Amino acid sequence: MAIATTNPATGEIEKTFEALSDTEVDERIARAAATAVEFRRTSFADRARWMNASADYLDAAVEEIARVMTTEMGKTIVAARAEVKKCAKGCRFYAEHAEAMLADEPGDAAAVGASRAYVRYEPLGPVLAVMPWNFPLWQVIRFAAPALMAANVGLLKHASNVPQTALLIEETFRRGGFPEGAFQTLLIGASSVERILRDPRVRAATLTGSTPAGRSIGSIAGEVIKPAVLELGGSDPYVVMPSADVERAAQTAVTARVQNNGQSCIAAKRFIVHSDVADAFEASFVARMQALRVGDPMDEETDVGPLANEQGLLDVEKYVDDAVSRGARILCGGTRLDRPGWFYPPTVITDLTPEMSMYHEEIFGPVAQLFRVNDAAEAIALANATVFGLGSNVWTRDAAEQDLFVRSLEAGAVFVNGMTTSYPELPFGGIKESGFGRELSAQGIRAFCNVKTVWVG
Ligand code: NAP
Numbered sequence: 001m002a003i004a005t006t007n008p009a010t011g012e013i014e015k016t017f018e019a020l021s022d023t024e025v026d027e028r029i030a031r032a033a034a035t036a037v038e039f040r041r042t043s044f045a046d047r048a049r050w051m052n053a054s055a056d057y058l059d060a061a062v063e064e065i066a067r068v069m070t071t072e073m074g075k076t077i078v079a080a081r082a083e084v085k086k087c088a089k090g091c092r093f094y095a096e097h098a099e100a101m102l103a104d105e106p107g108d109a110a111a112v113g114a115s116r117a118y119v120r121y122e123p124l125g126p127v128l129a130v131m132p133w134n135f136p137l138w139q140v141i142r143f144a145a146p147a148l149m150a151a152n153v154g155l156l157k158h159a160s161n162v163p164q165t166a167l168l169i170e171e172t173f174r175r176g177g178f179p180e181g182a183f184q185t186l187l188i189g190a191s192s193v194e195r196i197l198r199d200p201r202v203r204a205a206t207l208t209g210s211t212p213a214g215r216s217i218g219s220i221a222g223e224v225i226k227p228a229v230l231e232l233g234g235s236d237p238y239v240v241m242p243s244a245d246v247e248r249a250a251q252t253a254v255t256a257r258v259q260n261n262g263q264s265c266i267a268a269k270r271f272i273v274h275s276d277v278a279d280a281f282e283a284s285f286v287a288r289m290q291a292l293r294v295g296d297p298m299d300e301e302t303d304v305g306p307l308a309n310e311q312g313l314l315d316v317e318k319y320v321d322d323a324v325s326r327g328a329r330i331l332c333g334g335t336r337l338d339r340p341g342w343f344y345p346p347t348v349i350t351d352l353t354p355e356m357s358m359y360h361e362e363i364f365g366p367v368a369q370l371f372r373v374n375d376a377a378e379a380i381a382l383a384n385a386t387v388f389g390l391g392s393n394v395w396t397r398d399a400a401e402q403d404l405f406v407r408s409l410e411a412g413a414v415f416v417n418g419m420t421t422s423y424p425e426l427p428f429g430g431i432k433e434s435g436f437g438r439e440l441s442a443q444g445i446r447a448f449c450n451v452k453t454v455w456v457g
Pocket of ligand 1: 001130213231264
């Protein structure tokens with residue numbers, strides 16, 4: 001894919017970039033490796049100062065960065081501003097808590113015949129981060145803030161359609177005061193990733209992206225024995241049971257499905273509603289989806305902007321057309337908008353069967369699949385009938401039922417009476433084909449640490 005800014009609201013190419021040559025990539029890796037040697041000796045206090053200054057820069061540059069993101073991938077300007085602010089908070093969170101999260105942990109010295117035994121967390125060195133365009137700042141910051149605070153150094157290969165955002169991230173950490181080489185953006189295509197991952201100076205990798213990309217990076221990392229975190233796709237269930245506040249569930253369902261123009265890994269994608277409340281939920285949900293304003297993402301009144309690229313639009317169209325041709329029923333939306341750019345309207349679709357491809361795959365656009373079930377067991381079986389296991393949502397006010405769903409849903413997270421989202425304070429990640437490893441919280445910062453056991457006789 002060409003490295004370029006193509007505005008999804010118009011389909012026009014606004015800026016193109018040359019990919020780095022292999023020699024230039026090698027120079028950047030050498031710089032990362034050299035920086036890693038010195039950087040691991042810096043103090044938490046120094047790194048926290050640089051991280052907080054990076055957060056200050058993000059806060060000061062909210063408008064500039066938000067406009068670049070909206071231009072490059074079409075999220076609404078309101079959502080883009082919120083993302084930049086969330087990133088500043090994420091940086092501050094790790095500036096404040098990293099030292100405590102990575103403090104030495106005493107072990108039971110007497111039990112192992114030592115005078116002292118403890119665990120210490122040490123950096124691994126250069127980490128390659130392969131990132132997607134959908135939250136082009138947050139996906140990177142949630143890797144970079146903990147990684148840098150743990151004294152690792154970062155090499156970013158961002159998605160090819162967000163090069164200006166990618167360069168702004170490097171600029172953010174440079175302006176924050178981090179040493180040159182602590183965080184570098186490599187403008188390269190996906191085909192250059194394997195060479196970098198195989199380079200012995202690169203010690204680990206993280207990928208947020210599709211399952212096929214995860215398979216590729218995971219298998220190479222396995223071959224060269226390097227730790228990897230994989231944050232992949234999802235088709236999260238959103239279950240509504242009879243005791244739920246149905247109106248609130250329907251209102252939240254809209255945000256859960258159309259946030260980021262429907263392009264979020266943890267978006268609720270399959271709405272599984274108990275038959276006792278299905279009519280009420282459907283009526284409210286469909287009315288709210290229809291009422292959303294689709295349009296120019298730079299307009300503050302817009303709820304849903306375009307899909308990020310033409311292929312994304314074609315994929316959504318294909319899934320919907322396939323389902324309709326096999327008997328699915330459209331409750332609203334269902335056909336692309338007749339205007340320049342890659343716009344698809346908020347869509348609700350029902351009467352779905354396993355013969356339809358969207359039943360099994362991830363649909364990355366504002367299309368909600370609506371199912372009716374007769375009891376909790378049926379809801380759980382359908383919720384788990386997917387290769388994915390990222391987030392999950394259930395609405396019920398019955399305490400025993402809450403407990404049943406928390407225990408039974410196969411996912412990296414369960415949100416009860418709310419929608420799945422990410423917080424720096426809580427771990428984030430999936431199971432099954434949604435990936436492995438965790439980001440955020442103390443788990444995320446330790447993901448790229450050597451957990452060193454120390455035994456002193
Ligand atoms: P993608 O095609 O997998 O791209 C993600 C990144 O991987 C890009 O930088 C891409 O580079 C690179 N890439 C693609 N194929 C590769 C390969 N074979 N080897 C090495 N690198 C490769 O995914 P996307 O379409 O941008 O993003 C949407 C997907 O990401 C969805 O499935 C979504 O659910 C998932 N996602 C998951 C999470 C999570 O936290 N679990 C969060 C957000 C998104 P190019 O751009 O140059 O192709």
